[in-house]
Amino acid sequence: MSQQTWQDREGGQRAASPSPHTSDGSGESEESHLLRTRRQKLESLRERGIEPFAYRFDRTHPSSRALAGFEDAEAEGRLDDEGRGERVRVAGRIVSWRGHGRSAFAHLEDGYGRIQLYFRLNVLGQERFEDLELLDLGDWLGLEGPVFRTRTGEVTVLVESWTLLSKSLRPLPRGKEEVDAETGERVVHSGFADVQSRYRQRYADLAVNPEVREVFRVRARVVRSLRDFLDDRDYLEVETPILQPLYGGAAARPFTTHHNALDMKLYLRIADELYLKRLIVGGMERVYEVGKDFRNEGIDRSHNPEFTMLEFYEAFADYRDMMTLVEQMLERAAREATGSPVVTYQGTEIDFSPPFRRVSFVEALNQALGRDLHEMTDEELRDRAREEGVEERLEGMGRGRLMDKLFGALVEEELVDPTFVVDYPVELSPLAKPHREDARLTERFELFVAGRELANAFSELNDPLDQRARFLGQVQLREAGDDETHPVDEDYLRAMEYGMPPTGGVGIGVDRLVMLLADQPSIRDVILFPTLRPEEGQGE
RNA sequence: GAGCCGGUAGCUCAGCUGGUAGAGCAACGGACUUUUAAUCCGUAGGUCCUGGGUUCGAUCCCCAGCCGGCUCACCA
Secondary structure (H helix, E strand, C coil): CCHHHHHHHHCCHHHHCCCCCCCCCCCCCHHHHHHHHHHHHHHHHHHCCCCCECCCCCCCCCHHHHHHHHHHHHHCCCCCCCCCCCEEEEEEEEEEEEECCCEEEEEEEECCEEEEEEEEHHHHCHHHHHHHHHCCCCCEEEEEEEEEECCCCCEEEECCEEEEEECCCCCCCCCCEEECCCCCCEEECCCCCCHHHHHHCHHHHHHHCHHHHHHHHHHHHHHHHHHHHHHHCCCEECCCCCEECCCCCCCCCCCEEEECCCCEEEEECCCCHHHHHHHHHCCCCEEEEEEEEECCCCCECCECCEEEEEEEEEECCCHHHHHHHHHHHHHHHHHHHHCCCEEEECCEEEECCCCCEEEEHHHHHHHHHCCCHHHCCHHHHHHHHHHCCCCCCCCCCCHHHHHHHHHHHHCHHHCCCCEEEECCEHHHCCCECECCCCCCEECEEEEEECCEEEEEEEEECCCHHHHHHHHHHHHHHHHCCCCCCCCCCHHHHHHHHCCCCCEEEEEEEHHHHHHHHCCCCCHHHCCCCCCCCCCCCCCC
């Protein structure tokens, strides 16, 4: 928003009828005015010999400890004659300011909370008190002084000296808030609410909305809990390629990129699966990986193009063993993230206490269809999918995908409490072992919670001949027009030919788990920097 | 992708049947040495998302587009 642009406009028809509020070429936007004012303060600070960007500060007390320390001292009668507790050195960002002539109150926010500051002319001296005029909301300050309690009862640092740690040159989009005297609720009078801006400028969102920081603390606890759970069971954490010459392990469209030196096309992985199972072949009996997968598909409140997946594989286990593991793992994650296995998600209680409900894929779908799936032709399935409002082009879609679409349309949203859907049709699961009792099915389960898929697992297919046949079946589907089929991976087949033990494997969508445990409605709320269209003038 | 809702000051939002915009907070100047949504006096700040159209006149009505949110459908 340059001055030039403004003048160009003023030169147009508007100039014919100038209003008293229209500036005459010296005009600048409010935003640039705010920025300019702060830069001028920065210059003034330097002129007064104050370095606006410090190197370090010795903090003795996080705000929370300064508050607690004073209250302890007060309770134990350790305050001095003037009612003051120990001297503290605190540091943080100025988030409110109330000037009173020869004194001023402010609030300082740090990573542990907030504490009030009290500045007085006769404590700081004329010069240092006047320097305060060059401070702004958002500045980082280090302060030293004794802690006391004000007449209105708030524990406060009486500032005896202060150091500017970093000058803020851009005002934070901070609103005002108060606590309702009657209800005790926090009322935000205005704030940083524009969803797009909050994701785009997550730094400002975090700075202004403390509850957002808490979401990401929960996220860290969840991920640590998952790792601890597996580490406790002698799993080894590994890292496998993100850049892959061939993608696989899921039905999804990949991102592609290019390596210049090798002059070759590379894919960003859509799943960790095939590499982790190669490790099982190699004798690493229990492995897991937490990392980003990338799928070149739509974005909505439960899908981000890059997302975090946990996959773990255990030799000598089958999918029933893995169900038990998943139950235990999620119960622990819920407890460690929220303190209870029962969490409230968007107003609905969800209980992660084992055992989870189990329903058969075919039975659940048969019930929803009112017919036996196995007696329906592909064409009947397609017609039914169309009736149920599946709006995709169904023509090239194989039988498996049709069933999956129908299941998604008819059954998934009913699955609120953690529910294992078990024994998927073989067409849907090219990497899963055939069911030991019904060759039309595979030993596979998906876990649904709150109507969304949270985990996917199977008794891993370890017969290389069967695996090759399944891959070839996928090729046929691709030729029929399905663009989310699994490609043939010869290297993976070679690995399996060396001999792969029976193995149970699980994939868990970590972002979605965090959504549940942090009670967040959108995946973007649990990803610090979600994928967004670039701002104007950036990117392509 | 479809439907609904929205885009006005740095932030949060008003703006009547069409007469070229207001408030609170933030900012700036002033008063105020225990305030806490501090208060009081004053000042400044706008491509009303973009482009067309209708009209004497459009923030407002019409059309198209861009961006976002929600709901529905789908890939974890």
